[in-house]
Amino acid sequence: xxxxxxxxxxxxxxxxxxxxxxxxxxxxxxxxxxxxxxxxxxxxxxxxxxxxxxxxxxxxxxxxxxxxxxxxxxxxx
Amino acid sequence: xxxxxxxxxxxxxxxxxxxxxxxxxxxxxxxxxxxxxxxxxxxxxxxxxxxxxxxxxxxxxxxxxxxxxxxxxxxxxxxxxxxxxxxxxxxxxxxxxxxxxxxxxxxxxxxxxxxxxxxxxxxxxxxxxxxxxxxxxxxxxxxxxxxxxxxxxxxxxxxxxxxxxxxxxxxxxxxxxxxxxxxxxxxxxxxxxxxxxxxxxxxxxxxxxxxxxxxxxxxxxxxxxxxxxxxxxxxxxxxxxxxxxxxxxxxxxxxxxxxxxxxxxxxxxxxxxxxxxxxxxxxxxxxxxxxxxxxxxxxxxxxxxxxxxxxxxxxxxxxxxxxx
Numbered sequence: 586x587x588x589x590x591x592x593x594x595x596x597x598x599x600x601x602x603x604x605x606x607x608x609x610x611x612x613x614x615x616x617x618x619x620x621x622x623x624x625x626x627x628x629x630x631x632x633x634x635x636x637x638x639x640x641x642x643x644x645x646x647x648x649x650x651x652x653x654x655x656x657x658x659x660x661x662x
Numbered sequence: 663x664x665x666x667x668x669x670x671x672x673x674x675x676x677x678x679x680x681x682x683x684x685x686x687x688x689x690x691x692x693x694x695x696x697x698x699x700x701x702x703x704x705x706x707x708x709x710x711x712x713x714x715x716x717x718x719x720x721x722x723x724x725x726x727x728x729x730x731x732x733x734x735x736x737x738x739x740x741x742x743x744x745x746x747x748x749x750x751x752x753x754x755x756x757x758x759x760x761x762x763x764x765x766x767x768x769x770x771x772x773x774x775x776x777x778x779x780x781x782x783x784x785x786x787x788x789x790x791x792x793x794x795x796x797x798x799x800x801x802x803x804x805x806x807x808x809x810x811x812x813x814x815x816x817x818x819x820x821x822x823x824x825x826x827x828x829x830x831x832x833x834x835x836x837x838x839x840x841x842x843x844x845x846x847x848x849x850x851x852x853x854x855x856x857x858x859x860x861x862x863x864x865x866x867x868x869x870x871x872x873x874x875x876x877x878x879x880x881x882x883x884x885x886x887x888x889x890x891x892x893x894x895x896x897x898x899x900x901x902x903x904x905x906x907x908x909x910x911x912x913x914x915x916x917x918x919x920x921x922x923x924x925x926x927x928x929x930x931x932x933x934x935x936x937x938x939x940x941x942x943x944x945x946x947x948x949x950x951x952x953x954x955x956x957x958x959x960x961x962x963x964x965x966x967x968x969x970x971x972x973x974x975x976x977x978x979x980x981x982x983x984x985x986x
Contacts, residue, residue: 596753598867625756625957629833634721634761635754649721649754650860 587617587661592628593637602637602651609657617661664700671696690884697876697922701792702865705872708788709864713857714850716747721758724748729765738818741771742810745778746803749864752780752951759958764833769826770818777971778810781946785868786917793925794934798986802938805981809942809974816970825963868918879922886930902936903979907972910943914951920944934986939979947971 591606593599603621610617622628631640635649639657646652646660671692675681681688724744728737755776762772782803790799823834920941927937952964959967 592757594753594756596751598751598753625760626829628757629760629764632722632761633757634725635751636757649749649751650863 587615588642589617589619589661590622590631590640591619591637592622592631592633592640594625594628595623596636598651599637602639602647605652605654606639606657609654609661612654613658613661615661664696667700668692668696671699686884690880693883694876694880697792697880698873701789701872701876702869704792705785705788705865705868706861708791709784709861710858712747712749712784712787713861714853716749717850717853717857719744719747721748725762725765725767728762728767728771735815737768737771738774738811738814739807741767741775741814742778742807745775745810746782746807748775748779748783749860750779750783752954755779755951756954756957759955760830760833763826763830764836768818769823770814770816772814773817773967774810774814777813777946778807780951781809781942782806783917784864786921786945789872789917789921793921794928798934801982801986805978806942809971809978813971813974817967820966822963822966825960825966827958827960830958868916871916871918872922875919875922879926882923882926883929886926888930902933903939903983904976906936906940907943907976907979910940911947911968911972912949913944914948915944917941917945933983935979935982935984938982939975942975942978943972946975 589606589610591599591603593602599621603619606619610619628636631638631645637647637649637651638645639647639652639660641660647656652660674695675688675691679691681691721744724741728741728744731737733740759772759776762775763769787799787803790802794802823831826834924937924941927940928934947968952968955964955967
């Protein structure tokens with residue numbers, strides 16, 4: 586079970602990344618726990634500087650941009 | 663460089679749409695096609711070049727650098743330059759602000775970064791280049807960076823830390839130099855796909871703003887007589903610049919939406935300094951920005967921040983009117 590976190594205060598880019606991730610997980614057919622982190626304090630714990638961030642199992646894979654469904658699929662595979 | 667494009671736009675409107683280019687509608691249409699394509703080409707080139715530059719200075723590295731080095735005042739200039747080369751996204755400004763302050767970077771230096779970031783960025787530069795040429799673009803970029811530097815220095819002097827929201831002050835006390843979290847080095851060739859993808863995303867993000875901005879600009883270009891604004895706003899009116907800035911502060915648009923309209927203002931007789939001051943106020947300061955900053959700053963600090971930045975925008979408006 587993969588642990589996926591998306592950091593973003595709720596801007597359009599962050600929402601797109603969140604949706605793309607849900608889509609990618611569905612397509613990849615894996616089990617994953619997706620959480621969206623909107624709290625700034627929480628973000629600071631992880632040293633997030635540019636949003637949105639896609640974190641998979643504790644590693645920041647995408648920073649400051651939106652990744653498309655295919656890219657996320659290859660990251661979680 | 664773009665003669666071929668202007669000729670193709672004229673040909674397209676005349677032959678394909680069957681409208682004579684000299685009519686008002688034809689003129690507006692040629693302007694629309696020509697500007698749109700030219701700006702999209704420039705936008706792609708500049709975002710790619712800035713992407714390459716930026717890939718050498720990711721924001722984590724910038725933060726670590728500014729956090730470790732005290733450079734006798736030069737850090738304000740550096741923060742401002744870094745602000746210019748970092749792609750701007752308004753929703754990143756709060757995490758970025760906290761991240762900088764948490765890394766022990768002084769408030770003034772952090773603000774220098776934050777002032778320049780929206781003013782000078784790849785989108786603004788590309789459109790500027792397409793509309794006003796190289797000289798004006800260089801002067802704009804330089805003055806934007808200086809504005810951030812001076813603004814940061816002044817704000818740094820004012821001892822404003824006590825006007826940060828309480829939880830940020832706590833972060834400030836626990837501040838420490840940070841050095842971890844740097845990505846493993848990759849060669850430029852390895853980074854290139856990411857850079858190009860990001861360039862594509864940036865263009866996608868502003869595409870409709872550009873079309874809309876140029877569309878409105880083209881209509882104004884075709885239908886407002888040359889010199890129309892001159893009778894209202896002239897160089898001789900000393901209040902024109904502050905008025906333009908006061909008008910621009912509450913408004914918000916990104917560079918892509920507002921610049922095509924500014925270009926028409928200038929063509930129709932608004933002094934360029936006044937127009938640029940208006941544009942800087944629109945993209946650099948806004949009510950949405952203030953509400954975002956409310957999370958980290960008390961109203962008093964936001965007011966001082968906006969006041970100082972607006973002052974320097976007005977100043978650069980006057981300077982632009984003198985030298986351009």
